[in-house]
Amino acid sequence: MASSNTTTGVDNTFRKKFDEEEFKERAREREKKESDRSKSRSKGPPVQRAPLKHRDYHVDLESRLGKTQVVTPVAPLSQQAGYFCRVCDCVVKDSANYLDHINGKKHQRALGMSMRVERSSLEQVQERFEVLKKRKTPGTFTEQDLDERIRKQQEEEEELKRQRREKKKEKKKGKVMEEEPEMDPEVAEMMGFGGFGSSKKS
The missing domain is CATH 1.20.5 (Single alpha-helices involved in coiled-coils or other helix-helix interfaces)
Known part of the structure; x- marks a missing residue:
């Protein structure tokens, strides 16, 4: 029996060969598409939102309190149970969540405001103090x-x-009078109630 000196090797021909040039070309194309997308997004001017302002209207939470209302599933949102927000076109079920909603980011953005507060100048603060002083003077105590x-x-x-x-x-x-009505003395005597503790036996 003859022995062969040839060793059997591992067959690596099934492995995928990576072409560096092909992947570099793909990376360049992807970068070009991303830069085109970012340019198309930034064509318009950035949106400037107004800073938060003090609410100049009264939030009505009590007008429908204690009132009965028939609610149907096909009714428009404004006539359903809860608090309806016209700006966001949604219904919130209770007053606490409604206040959270109108003070929240989504509602303020729909109104065109950012969540940042405008920084007041010294003059504005002094004017505000003067307004408050004038308001206080007539009713000071x-x-x-x-x-x-x-x-x-x-x-x-x-x-x-x-x-x-x-x-x-x-x-x-009134209760005592109802419980103990006065009896006619003659009737009381006939019934035998006449001598309770009122007269002494001799």
Whole structure:
């Protein structure tokens, strides 16, 4: 038997050969497409949003409180149960979530505002202080006024307590009168009730 010195090797012909030039060309094409996309996005001017402002209207949370309303699934959003936001065209189920919604980023963006607050200048702050001082002057009150108001409130509370006590006493008297109606003395004597504790035996 003859032995062969030839060794069997591993067949690597099934492995994929990578062409560096082909992948470099693909990378260049991808970079070109991305740069074209970013240029097309930045053609228009960037959107400038106004800074947050103080709300100049009253948020109505109580107008429909305690009212009954028939709700159908086919009704428009504005007539469904909850609080309807006209800006975002959505319904929020309770007042706390409605306040969160109108103070939130989505609603403010729909109004055209960013979530940043405008930085006030020194002059604006001074003007605001002056406005608040003028608003306060007609109705200013001192500690004496405050003490007077507290005293009046305490007096009113005492008066209310006294009135409640009197009403309770009147109710009790009324109940006692209903429970123990006065009997005719003759009828009481005929029934044998005449001598309870009223006369002494001799």
